[in-house]
């Protein structure tokens with residue numbers, strides 16, 4: 001630039017040239033303002049909505065390959081702390097992580113390190129919890145429709161038993177009157193994001209109906225069993241805190257029938273945001289209102305009880321990302337499909353519940369936005385999202401599916417004989433592999449090959 005200016009004689013000429021230079025730059029910016037605005041806005045929006053940076057996610061995908069689940073321990077921790085803070089006015093609070101949401105043992109160990117208890121629904125989850133270091137007394141076992149034998153096995157392991165039907169309650173109470181039992185009440189409240197996850201209504205198979213309380217009390221009396229907890233869970237994705245508060249009143253009313261309670265468990269169902277601008281349960285407001293009511297109930301009851309919750313989605317949903325590589329970009333007459341190296345065998349929620357997982361292109365976060373339908377490779381309709389605005393996709397790009405922490409890997413299968421993905425926990429700035437990707441051996445592992453039976457038949461056919 002200096003050399004250039006030295007060739008120009010007058011300062012007037014220099015000013016003219018500088019003016020033209022900046023004027024041209026300004027025109028360029030004005031002409032391309034939409035482009036720049038869109039780019040910067042989408043980039044900002046993108047980075048803002050990811051708890052982990054796209055560059056970090058991409059690095060993890062490069063190291064461990066795709067498809068891959070990645071969980072951000074920082075987000076799990078902050079959600080745990082947020083819920084704990086919301087109920088800081090309660091003298092005794094227990095959060096029992098509902099591990100059906102995400103049951104990798106590393107995640108269970110993380111929850112344990114945070115001070116969480118564990119909510120389990122199967123004997124296998126109980127055993128995983130014990131292996132992860134949870135004490136039996138900090139595990140609650142809330143099965144539905146399982147055999148008396150399984151419940152007895154859990155009781156032998158020393159965990160808190162929660163029974164949700166009168167038939168098993170009577171059998172268990174008659175055989176083991178000394179083992180304290182929690183009872184799951186069905187308050188007949190219609191709550192939850194959709195019919196599959198609404199479990200507290202009158203037609204639900206869950207819990208003991210509030211209309212059966214007289215029968216329940218007779219069983220307790222006759223067996224002389226000890227009821228130490230009352231529990232409810234009315235559904236998932238509950239936005240309205242009045243639903244929680246209304247159902248809680250039913251629980252308080254029921255609790256008055258039992259003199260030896262240690263805790264009241266209000267279940268879970270907090271709604272988390274799924275896309276930008278999405279609404280969520282206001283846990284802070286719920287915390288204030290329920291804390292006041294709970295403390296009032298305890299003073300009326302004459303004893304300080306523990307207030308328990310068993311959050312799943314709230315703790316892990318937003319912490320999870322599912323990363324999948326784009327195999328094919330296919331333009332049809334009506335749509336541009338981006339086909340990824342995955343399907344509902346890995347992430348079934350969109351097809352099962354119609355759930356909306358935001359999809360972002362972490363390989364090209366600055367690219368211009370276009371509309372895509374993102375689909376999987378399964379041999380039937382397998383749509384992750386239709387008409388999604390995503391930064392321009394090229395074959396080989398990595399897409400991140402958000403809210404993939406809860407009910408994603410745990411619902412994965414080997415459908416189409418595909419391998420289940422690997423899992424990574426991102427903890428204190430470092431990626432830890434917490435599950436290996438499956439291999440062909442895993443597909444065959446428990447199969448019993450009866451080749452000899454068919455070989456004999458084939459030989460016969462050949463002879464003929």
Ligand SMILES: Cc1ncc(COP(=O)(O)O)c(C=O)c1O
Nearest residue numbers: 098233236268269310311312313
């Ligand atoms: C008994 C029970 N507790 C807790 C949960 C966790 O619910 P969420 O993932 O909505 O927090 C569930 C979910 O199905 C449940 O059935």
